[in-house]
Amino acid sequence: MAKAGEKSSSSWKKSLKRKAAAEEIQEAAGAGDGATESGVQPPKAAAFPPGFSISEIKNKQRRHLMFTRWKQQQRKEKLAAKKKLKKEREALGDKAPPKPVPKTIDNQRVYDETTVDPNDEEVAYDESTDEFASYFNKQTSPKILITTSDRPHGRTVRLCEQLSTVIPNSHVYYRRGLALKKIIPQCIAREFTDLIVINEDRKTPNGLILSHLPNGPTAHFKMSSVRLRKEIKRRGKDPTEHIPEIILNNFTTRLGHSIGRMFASLFPHNPQFIGRQVATFHNQRDYIFFRFHRYIFRSEKKVGIQELGPRFTIKLRSLQKGTFDSKYGEYEWVHKPREMDTSRRKFHL
Numbered sequence: 001m002a003k004a005g006e007k008s009s010s011s012w013k014k015s016l017k018r019k020a021a022a023e024e025i026q027e028a029a030g031a032g033d034g035a036t037e038s039g040v041q042p043p044k045a046a047a048f049p050p051g052f053s054i055s056e057i058k059n060k061q062r063r064h065l066m067f068t069r070w071k072q073q074q075r076k077e078k079l080a081a082k083k084k085l086k087k088e089r090e091a092l093g094d095k096a097p098p099k100p101v102p103k104t105i106d107n108q109r110v111y112d113e114t115t116v117d118p119n120d121e122e123v124a125y126d127e128s129t130d131e132f133a134s135y136f137n138k139q140t141s142p143k144i145l146i147t148t149s150d151r152p153h154g155r156t157v158r159l160c161e162q163l164s165t166v167i168p169n170s171h172v173y174y175r176r177g178l179a180l181k182k183i184i185p186q187c188i189a190r191e192f193t194d195l196i197v198i199n200e201d202r203k204t205p206n207g208l209i210l211s212h213l214p215n216g217p218t219a220h221f222k223m224s225s226v227r228l229r230k231e232i233k234r235r236g237k238d239p240t241e242h243i244p245e246i247i248l249n250n251f252t253t254r255l256g257h258s259i260g261r262m263f264a265s266l267f268p269h270n271p272q273f274i275g276r277q278v279a280t281f282h283n284q285r286d287y288i289f290f291r292f293h294r295y296i297f298r299s300e301k302k303v304g305i306q307e308l309g310p311r312f313t314i315k316l317r318s319l320q321k322g323t324f325d326s327k328y329g330e331y332e333w334v335h336k337p338r339e340m341d342t343s344r345r346k347f348h349l
Helices: 002-032 060-095 121-129 154-166 180-189 254-264
Strands: 144-148 170-172 194-201 204-212 218-227 245-249 277-284 287-297 303-307 311-320 331-334
Touching (some): 121 254, 144 180, 154 170, 154 204, 254 277, 254 311
Parallel strands (some): 144 170
Antiparallel strands (some): 218 311, 287 311, 311 331
């Protein structure tokens, strides 16, 4: 009986402590709301002493309350500063100073010495003599072969089929245990200009190999965030057979310039604007986002776009001279994370 009495007394003391803590929190919340019932404004809460942290408050409920009040105060101060700045800019009118550009990882990028200058004669000469010169001189028209890894699953097969509707004059062939080294000579004999291989892991596409024929180069990409047409919300109707336009964004370095030229050589020179279809390769922080849209001019100033799909994200892993050769191939560039990814503001494309 004595033990039962001790337990009941201890639980009664704990309930009293909880009730006292709850009353204290309610009083503090009531003091923060504004005027009391008598209409007298309560005194402002004292500021925290220097070096004091809210995390030092041991009571969890009290700590959470003080943190939320501090966050609300921060928001009010920030909003007041914005309103004040807006009034000042309206008062100054045209004499107002330009708005400050927010700092982002993109605009704080570390300068790369290989950044391409459009007026550079050396770059112009290299472009006139590289492997894609015949395409940009309109001497050859692209003819693409799209294939997969051995024994592909349904998702990879559907991605290849949908890519063939995006890239004109492309053909899908399924591998039957044939090595790439044997496929490439057959492609050259049949006058294919490019070879695209979609690799998969655990029934999900995870890699892309793009090889320019007959003399290379060959790029290997990691693929992620694949969305097929049925998985895209509010997508448009299936694309037509019109030749799409192509947009290449933010390929600024010599390496990025080469990758951009590889993508450009997949599409014919003469886009059919009546189809209003556009394929976009957007490079941001070395991730290349592929999107396929249809656009419509609603007025002279407004344009509506509708995604058609598929969509995916790729990241360059290596760039190899010549056609695909995993053993004896010479690599122009290989991504080495431990050596190259030392800074978040350093990009290679």
